[in-house]
Amino acid sequence: MAEAKKLSGAGLRGQVAGETALCTVGKSGAGLTYRGYDIADLAEKAQFEEIAYLLLRGKLPNRQELDAYKKKLQSLRGLPAALKTVLEQIPKDAHPMDVMRTGCSMLGNLETEQDFSEQDDKIDRMLAVFPSIITYWYRFAQEGVRIETDSDVDSIGGHFLELLHGKKPSELHERVMNVSLILYAEHEFNASTFTARVCASTLSDIHSCVTGAIGTLRGPLHGGANEAAMALIQKFQTPEEAEAGLMGMLERKEKIMGFGHAIYKESDPRNAIIKQWSKKLADEVGDTVLYPVSERCEAVMWREKKLFCNADFFHASAYHFMGIPTELFTPIFVMSRVSGWTAHVKEQRENNRIIRPSADYTGPADAKWVPIDERP
Numbered sequence: 001m002a003e004a005k006k007l008s009g010a011g012l013r014g015q016v017a018g019e020t021a022l023c024t025v026g027k028s029g030a031g032l033t034y035r036g037y038d039i040a041d042l043a044e045k046a047q048f049e050e051i052a053y054l055l056l057r058g059k060l061p062n063r064q065e066l067d068a069y070k071k072k073l074q075s076l077r078g079l080p081a082a083l084k085t086v087l088e089q090i091p092k093d094a095h096p097m098d099v100m101r102t103g104c105s106m107l108g109n110l111e112t113e114q115d116f117s118e119q120d121d122k123i124d125r126m127l128a129v130f131p132s133i134i135t136y137w138y139r140f141a142q143e144g145v146r147i148e149t150d151s152d153v154d155s156i157g158g159h160f161l162e163l164l165h166g167k168k169p170s171e172l173h174e175r176v177m178n179v180s181l182i183l184y185a186e187h188e189f190n191a192s193t194f195t196a197r198v199c200a201s202t203l204s205d206i207h208s209c210v211t212g213a214i215g216t217l218r219g220p221l222h223g224g225a226n227e228a229a230m231a232l233i234q235k236f237q238t239p240e241e242a243e244a245g246l247m248g249m250l251e252r253k254e255k256i257m258g259f260g261h262a263i264y265k266e267s268d269p270r271n272a273i274i275k276q277w278s279k280k281l282a283d284e285v286g287d288t289v290l291y292p293v294s295e296r297c298e299a300v301m302w303r304e305k306k307l308f309c310n311a312d313f314f315h316a317s318a319y320h321f322m323g324i325p326t327e328l329f330t331p332i333f334v335m336s337r338v339s340g341w342t343a344h345v346k347e348q349r350e351n352n353r354i355i356r357p358s359a360d361y362t363g364p365a366d367a368k369w370v371p372i373d374e375r376p
């Protein structure tokens with residue numbers, strides 16, 4: 001059983017910044033739980049929509065509730081005309097995370113949360129429409145087509161794949177997307193969720209909370225690491241090349257994206273799960289390069305630094321094997337984490353005090369005013 005990581009130092013590490021009933025991360029034992037349920041069980045047995053319901057409504061839905069919830073989400077996939085117009089203005093070479101941020105913000109202009117009694121409907125709308133936002137922009141920017149954003153596929157992951165590729169996904173691909181969305185759904189007080197909670201604590205609207213969280217997730221030290229991991233593994237043709245490349249990077253003290261974690265000490269429980277699905281997909285496409293290269297990176301990083309793959313590393317190859325362009329990896333994280341972010345916003349609102357920590361001042365004392373013409 002892994003010990004909890006010793007937490008101290010900069011970055012508020014180890015400081016308790018609030019309470020949550022949503023999730024535990026890195027406690028000894030299960031490692032990651034959503035409302036008390038072990039992530040391994042959820043990834044094996046649940047649908048992502050069930051997990052969103054669990055996080056947002058506080059309990060697992062029964063069959064009737066889940067069917068009704070999925071139907072509701074399916075009915076909310078359409079894009080307003082004004083949002084399509086905005087998406088069509090965004091340059092082809094924009095980063096898709098910037099598109100998500102703008103898309104969410106524009107939605108907040110068109111369908112503003114007038115008061116908190118509307119929060120559940122606004123959240124469901126975001127869950128349903130985010131795959132439409134990113135694929136509409138992507139296919140318009142890349143191919144010049146204006147896609148229909150409705151589909152018969154009733155899962156969020158399957159809907160995304162169908163809009164992206166213009167055809168129904170295979171059962172395997174829909175399943176992997178489902179697992180991936182479950183793994184990414186929630187993770188306690190990570191940087192983007194904390195951003196959402198800080199914003200919520202000012203009693204701001206739900207679209208502002210999520211827009212801020214998207215911006216925070218974008219960075220390579222957080223959600224952006226899955227794209228950076230892909231860029232890394234694609235450089236290598238063989239495991240031997242990967243080993244030599246990583247050794248050089250470690251010697252130069254470069255960060256290796258997709259490894260390490262602020263809270264977990266010995267492993268990220270999401271890695272074993274997505275790695276197994278990445279292997280299945282590698283077998284399906286007959287890959288003999290990316291998967292073995294990824295495995296060698298994992299072995300070298302553990303041997304040299306005792307650093308382990310976090311959730312992002314094997315997501316890179318898994319998504320790649322499903323034909324998903326690298327720049328869309330982090331937007332998929334958004335489609336999932338919006339469930340966790342908004343569950344935290346609801347929790348913050350239920351028991352709110354504005355989040356406003358203090359700082360140790362390190363600047364000069366007693367500075368004397370110098371008139372502008374006398375300054376050096």
Ligand SMILES: CC(=O)SCCNC(=O)CCNC(=O)[C@H](O)C(C)(C)COP(=O)(O)OP(=O)(O)OC[C@H]1O[C@@H](n2cnc3c(N)ncnc32)[C@H](O)[C@@H]1OP(=O)(O)O
Binds near residue numbers: 221254259263
């Ligand atoms: C879904 C997610 O958001 S998971 C996180 C995704 N991010 C990444 O994969 C980016 C790469 N990883 C990292 O940058 C870090 O491990 C973080 C940001 C995840 C955590 O940061 P911290 O909590 O500061 O890491 P931690 O305290 O464990 O670091 C210990 C040492 O290992 C080093 N280290 C940690 N991760 C890495 C890495 N990926 N590559 C190389 N060295 C690393 C640190 O630089 C530090 O060295 P130092 O003591 O000489 O300064």
Ligand SMILES: O=C([O-])CC(=O)C(=O)O
Binds near residue numbers: 025187222262310
């Ligand atoms: O918890 C963190 O710091 C980062 C992370 O793994 C996540 O948000 O999924």
